[in-house]
Amino acid sequence: xSIFVQSLSSEWLKRKRTAGAWLVVIGGFFIPALILFARVxxxxxxxxxxxxxRLWEIQYDRCWQFMGFFLLPIGVILATSLVTQLxxxxxxxxxxxxxxxxxxxxFFAKLTVVLVMLIQWFVLFNIGIYLTGVLPCLFFRHVPWxxxxxxxxxxWEGSWKFFxxxxxxxxxxxxxxxxxxxxxxxxxxxxxxxxxxxxAVHWRYGYWVPYTYCxxxxxxxxxxxxxxxxxxxxxxxxxxxxxxxxxxxSKKEKG
Amino acid sequence: xxxxxxxTFNLSxxxxxxxxxxxxxxxxxxxxxxxxxxxxxxxxxxxxLRLLLGLLRKxxxxxxxxxxxxxxHRTDMLRRVGSLIETPSVYGHLSATENLLVYQKICRCPRxxxxxxxxxxxxxxxxxxxxxxxxxxxxxxxxxxxxxxxDPKLLILDEPTNGLDPAGIIAMxxxxxxxxxxxxxxxxxxxxxLSEVDKVATHxxxxxxxxxxxxxxxxxxxxxxxxxxxxxxxxxTEK
Numbered sequence: 001x002s003i004f005v006q007s008l009s010s011e012w013l014k015r016k017r018t019a020g021a022w023l024v025v026i027g028g029f030f031i032p033a034l035i036l037f038a039r040v041x042x043x044x045x046x047x048x049x050x051x052x053x054r055l056w057e058i059q060y061d062r063c064w065q066f067m068g069f070f071l072l073p074i075g076v077i078l079a080t081s082l083v084t085q086l087x088x089x090x091x092x093x094x095x096x097x098x099x100x101x102x103x104x105x106x107f108f109a110k111l112t113v114v115l116v117m118l119i120q121w122f123v124l125f126n127i128g129i130y131l132t133g134v135l136p137c138l139f140f141r142h143v144p145w146x147x148x149x150x151x152x153x154x155x156w157e158g159s160w161k162f163f164x165x166x167x168x169x170x171x172x173x174x175x176x177x178x179x180x181x182x183x184x185x186x187x188x189x190x191x192x193x194x195x196x197x198x199x200a201v202h203w204r205y206g207y208w209v210p211y212t213y214c215x216x217x218x219x220x221x222x223x224x225x226x227x228x229x230x231x232x233x234x235x236x237x238x239x240x241x242x243x244x245x246x247x248x249x250s251k252k253e254k255g
Numbered sequence: 256x257x258x259x260x261x262x263t264f265n266l267s268x269x270x271x272x273x274x275x276x277x278x279x280x281x282x283x284x285x286x287x288x289x290x291x292x293x294x295x296x297x298x299x300x301x302x303x304l305r306l307l308l309g310l311l312r313k314x315x316x317x318x319x320x321x322x323x324x325x326x327x328h329r330t331d332m333l334r335r336v337g338s339l340i341e342t343p344s345v346y347g348h349l350s351a352t353e354n355l356l357v358y359q360k361i362c363r364c365p366r367x368x369x370x371x372x373x374x375x376x377x378x379x380x381x382x383x384x385x386x387x388x389x390x391x392x393x394x395x396x397x398x399x400x401x402x403x404x405x406d407p408k409l410l411i412l413d414e415p416t417n418g419l420d421p422a423g424i425i426a427m428x429x430x431x432x433x434x435x436x437x438x439x440x441x442x443x444x445x446x447x448x449l450s451e452v453d454k455v456a457t458h459x460x461x462x463x464x465x466x467x468x469x470x471x472x473x474x475x476x477x478x479x480x481x482x483x484x485x486x487x488x489x490x491x492t493e494k
Contacts, residue, residue, distance in 0.1 A: 003361075010360040017348050086346070095344035095401060098308045099361045100334035252312045253305075255344075 007101055007109035015113060020082035027075040028121045031066050032128025035059065039136055046136050046143045055133055055146050060155065063129050064162075068218030072162060073197075073211055075121065076169045077190035080114050084177035085186070087255075094255030103249050111241065114170055122159040129155070164230045165213035171240035172210060178248050210236040258286045259322070260409045260441040261307065266316035268302055268465075276302045277465045280316070284409075284443055284458070289435050291452030291473070292445040294462035295492050300445040301341060303462065304413050308338055320409065334362070337402035338411040343394040344401075347387025351378050351397050354386055355404055362405040372400040375430065391418035399427070403434070410434070410442045416451060428455050449488045463492040 015021045039046060049055060087093045096106060130150055136143045172193070176186040197211035206212050207227045216223045261284040268277040277299045284290045294300050305311045307318055309329060318325040320332040345354050355369040373379045376396040381389070386397055395418050402410060415431075416424045432455055434440045446452050452459060459476050461469040468491045469476060480487035 006360045006363060010357050013353065013357050013360070014346060014349070016353070090344065090346050091342060092344040092346060094305075094308075094310050094340050095338075095358075095398075097310055098333055098336070098338045098340075099358060100330045100405070101361055102330060254310045 003101055004105050004109060007105045008112055011109045011113045012116070014086060015083055015117070018082060018086060020079045020086075020117065023075060023079050023082065024117050024121045025124060027071060027079070028124025029128045031063050031071060032125065032132050034066075035062050035129075036132045036135060039132060040139070043136070043140060043143075046140060050133070050137065050144050050146050053148050056129075056148060056151050056155075059129050059132050060158065063125070063132070064158070064218060067125065068162060069198075069215040072121075072166060073169055073194050073214050074191075076118065076166050077173055077187065077194065079117055079121075080170050080173035081177045081183065081186040081190065083114055083117065084110060084174055085183050088181045089183070092255075097254040103254075104245070107245055107248050111170075111174055114174060118163060118166060118170065122163060126155050126159060161217055161230065162214060164233050165217045168210035168213065168233050168236035168240060171237045171244065175240050175244035175247065178244060207232055210240075257283075260284050260286045260288075260320065261443065262319045262322075263303075263307070264317040264319075266303065266306060266313075266318065268299075268306060268311065268314050275465055277306070280462070280465070280467055281470075282460055282467070283470065284441060286441055287435070287439050288458045289431065289442045289444060289456045291456030291459045292443055292462065293449060293452055293459060293488065294445075294447065296447055298447075298462045298492070299465040300447075300462060301413055302465075304338075304340060304411055304443070304445060307411060308333075308336070308340065310340065334405060335408045336411060337405060337407035337409070338413075339395075339398045339402045339415055340411075340413045342417075343391075343398035345386040345389075345394050345397050348385060350383050350385060351381045351389075351400070354397060355400060358401055358404050364405050368404055368406070372403045375403065376400045377426065392420060392423045395419060395423075396427075399430075407440060410440055412442065413445045414447075415444065416446070416448075424451070431455055449485055453484060461488065461491050463494065468492065468494055 052058070087096060133146045137145050173186055173190050176189050180186060193209070193211045197209045197215065200206040200209045201212050201215045202224055204224070207216065207225045207229055213229045213233045216225055216229050261282060263280055263282045266277055266280040267275065269275050280299070280303055282303070292300055302311065306313055309325065320336065323332065325332055346357065349357070351373060352369055355372065359366065359369055370379070376399050378393065378396055378400060386394060389397065395415065399415060402412070416427055419427060431442055431444065435442055444452065444456065453473065456473050458472050459469065460467055476487065477484060
């Protein structure tokens, strides 16, 4: 266990100052920043909006509207590929594979870093949504503090569901990024599958496509699918992770 | 009795669709030696070194580090080995210290080792400069620092003077000799430059077309050459 923690700490350090790390910060705050800008721009109705007991529900829906079906899947595709491809870009696989740690530790430490970054994304996003509600009160005297307290539990439950929905994307992007040296390959496959998922989402068997679950989550009760999408998402995640691991350890050339 | 830091037995390798890259290679690297692994370009030096470190999947033969089979004791053996294979492997977005921190966490060596190896390779004053902005020679020295970080008993260096200027080559040579003399580190040094190996090596292995054509001490090679070392090298590798 301790070697895993050390490996994880090492992998976490590697993502420092990378595009993937910045993407998480920017991606997490991007939509809330736009919503905040829109609220401030239309500051006339701000006081009324903040008195509304459904303020947080409205902010949640507005933010997730863009995040759920577009920015989250695209961000996950990009961030997973960027983090995983770090070794190819720096030509460091050969050095990493000669460090005294089992290959399975390297594999799972890298995957854990991607998952932690995804959690980080959700944390920042939720902080961002909170700020869309409270920041205007600090800048405009006439705007009251939101009448309802922040429904933390509901927000985390929502984020948790989207987290589960994003897992197949993480695992498949991880698999592809470990196999191809060319950065365009995982990106091409990721974007291709995302487009396929947008097309397939209204098909009755759309849930077979592993990139559709964020979209279904976003549709909520309007979703045409009644299947247990979280079960499918976890199933795909396990399947892709196992395949990625087998392909990784059986590679003939390791850098 | 000679103790070997590294031995290979009948090591053979063939890349898919290509001719035999290695044919029954039997290396014997005595403990405490500087072993010059010589051969022309494409002779099989890098393939051998990559097999030794597990970067290529072994097809035939045995590899023993410190008398133990590598496959069964991979992690333990890698704890005692430092390596630099071909071009330097460094994270361009991190500083030299951060690059070493990445490996220090895995090797679990004391934090002060980072300053020691940076000082030893002359990179002590690079501060926060990112490794991506280093010259090739600096990257090569940083890669050597990484190889030295876990206080190895055996160093495997593939063409470590590539990209270094003449002063850098001399400094690298002096550093390797000092590591060998002061700390007793066994060093395997691959090169296609006989003159380079001749200046530092105590033992030599010559590989040509995937086969070992000479292995012994540097004085044995000199005796064989009756004066002209280069001529002998060419004869050996053209056999």
